[in-house]
Amino acid sequence: MVNDSIRCKEMLVITEKGENLGVLSRSKALACADERGLDLVLVSPDANPPVAKMMDYSRFRFEQQKKLKEMRKNQKTVVVQEIQLSPTIGKHDFDTKIRKAKTILDKGNKIKISLRFFGRMIVHQDLGKEVIEQFVRELSDCSTVESPIRLDGKILFAVIAPKTTKD
Numbered sequence: 531m532v533n534d535s536i537r538c539k540e541m542l543v544i545t546e547k548g549e550n551l552g553v554l555s556r557s558k559a560l561a562c563a564d565e566r567g568l569d570l571v572l573v574s575p576d577a578n579p580p581v582a583k584m585m586d587y588s589r590f591r592f593e594q595q596k597k598l599k600e601m602r603k604n605q606k607t608v609v610v611q612e613i614q615l616s617p618t619i620g621k622h623d624f625d626t627k628i629r630k631a632k633t634i635l636d637k638g639n640k641i642k643i644s645l646r647f648f649g650r651m652i653v654h655q656d657l658g659k660e661v662i663e664q665f666v667r668e669l670s671d672c673s674t675v676e677s678p679i680r681l682d683g684k685i686l687f688a689v690i691a692p693k694t695t696k697d
Contacts, residue, residue, distance in 0.1 A: 531572040532587050533560065538572070541582045553579055609639045610689070615665065617651055617658040624661075628668050635672050635692040644687040658686045666690060 531537075536556060543551040543559045546568060554562065559582060563570040569587035572580060611634050613627055634641055643665055645658045662679050669690060677689035 531575065532569050533563075536560075536570065536572050536582065538575070538580045538582075541572070541580045542577070543570075544573075544581065544583045546584050546586075606638070610642050611639055612642045612644055615643060615645045615661055617645060617647065617654060617661055619661060624665070628665070631665075631669055632672060635669065635690075638692055640676065640689060640691045641673075642687055642689050644685050647684045647686070652684055655681065655686065662686060662688055 538556060540553050540555055541559055543554045543562065545551060546566075551559075551562065560570055563584045566584060568584040570582050571585055571587055571590075573583045574581040613631055613634075615624075615627065619627075631641055631643075643662055645662055647655070647658060651658075659679055666673075666675060666688060672693055673690040674693055675688065676691045677687075679686060679688045
């Protein structure tokens with residue numbers, strides 16, 4: 531609550547420098563804040579008596595928004611990208627997928643490795659599991675397994691994340 535929206539009859543007033551002015555009536559506190567060219571902001575409405583502080587409220591809000599913007603800018607979003615394999619994948623295709631996975635991991639993103647079984651391929655789950663295990667082994671120097679190999683319906687998948695370097 532700011533200025534005229536404050537409904538308390540009396541409040542403990544603190545200046546912008548942190549000086550305690552004591553318990554003042556609402557009208558006297560507003561007049562004192564207006565005299566200094568500041569806003570009266572209710573900081574702790576639940577206290578007895580409520581605490582109000584004199585400050586430049588628009589500048590305070592601007593500073594808060596600036597801090598929020600800076601925090602959002604420094605936040606890192608992690609993207610999970612998917613690489614699809616096949617139980618009958620060829621050597622060259624496999625190497626190409628490995629190179630693609632390394633570039634994804636270098637960017638700091640996670641990879642979901644999925645292998646879909648079509649038709650009666652589901653009978654040979656062991657072949658699919660070997661392909662994914664080999665894929666994970668090839669990337670073991672630059673990644674860690676976040677989610678082990680699991681079968682979900684006709685899709686076998688695992689999730690790997692880039693290795694974190696501790697300085």
